[in-house]
Amino acid sequence: MRQIFFDTETTGLEADKGDRIIEIGCVEMVNRQLTGNNLHLYINPERASHEDALRVHGLTEAFLSDKPKFAEIVDQLLGFVAGAELVIHNAPFDIGFINAELKRLRRGVLTDHVAGVRDTLLMARDLFPGKANSLDALCRRLEVDNSKRTLHGALLDAELLADVYIRLTRGQDALLMDEHGDSAGGDMDAKVEAVDLSRFVLPVLRASEAEIAAHAQLLADLDKAAGGACQWRKIEPQAVA
CATH class of the missing domain: 3.30.420.10 (Ribonuclease H-like superfamily/Ribonuclease H)
Incomplete structure (x- = not known):
C-alpha cells in the first residue's frame, strides 16, 4: 500500500x-x-x-x-x-x-x-x-x-x-513488521529450546503483620459498604502456616 x-x-x-x-x-x-x-x-x-x-x-x-x-x-x-x-x-x-x-x-x-x-x-x-x-x-x-x-x-x-x-x-x-505481521528477520519455523523451570527456586514474599492488618481492615470496610460479606471473602485463600 x-x-x-x-x-x-x-x-x-x-x-x-x-x-x-x-x-x-x-x-x-x-x-x-x-x-x-x-x-x-x-x-x-x-x-x-x-x-x-x-x-x-x-x-x-x-x-x-x-x-x-x-x-x-x-x-x-x-x-x-x-x-x-x-x-x-x-x-x-x-x-x-x-x-x-x-x-x-x-x-x-x-x-x-x-x-x-x-x-x-x-x-x-x-x-x-x-x-x-x-x-x-x-x-x-x-x-x-x-x-x-x-x-x-x-x-x-x-x-x-x-x-x-x-x-x-x-x-x-x-x-x-513485514506485511504479514511477522517481526523483521523473524523465523516462524524456528525451534525454541525448552527450559526446565524446576531448576529455579522462586522466593515467596509473605505479608508483614502490618500488611495483614491493613488488608483485614480493608475487607471490613468493604463488608460494611456492601451490607454483608464482600466477594473477596468467597475467594480469599486459606492462610498458609
Whole structure:
C-alpha cells in the first residue's frame, strides 16, 4: 500500500477568495515503510501572503518570486501522488486549495488522481475526544519530536504527520513488521529450546503483620459498604502456616 503524507502552505486561509499555494510537501510510505522518496516544492503564488500567514510560514514574496508557478509543477505533483492514498491533517483545507489550483487549469479535482484521502484530524478526534488535536498537540501527546518546528513548513509538517500517523495507528514498532505481521528477520519455523523451570527456586514474599492488618481492615470496610460479606471473602485463600 502506497501512502503520501501531504501538506501545503498558503498565502492565507481562503482559497475561494484568491489565496494561493506557496509550498507543497509529500512524504512517501509503502507498506508502512518510509521510503525517503519525498517531494518538496516551492511555488510562486503571484501575490503576497497575508501578514498572519507570513508569520506562520515565513516565506516572503521576494523568496517566492523566482519559483515556478503552479501550472509549471502540476504534472510533477499529480504524477507523484497518482494512485496513492493521501494522508492529510485537516484534509478539507489542503484539498480545497489544490482543487482551486486545478480548477484554474481545468484539470479536474485531486481525488480524480489518487486512491483516496485519509484525514488524521478526524482520526485524532475519534481517539482523543474533547482534547486539542492540532499537529503540535498530537506531537506532544504521542512523543513525536517537533522541536525544529519554529515555523510551519510543508515538508517538515508532512514528516511529522508521518510519525504521528504511525503512532495513531499501530505505533513505531509497526515499522519493524513485514506485511504479514511477522517481526523483521523473524523465523516462524524456528525451534525454541525448552527450559526446565524446576531448576529455579522462586522466593515467596509473605505479608508483614502490618500488611495483614491493613488488608483485614480493608475487607471490613468493604463488608460494611456492601451490607454483608464482600466477594473477596468467597475467594480469599486459606492462610498458609
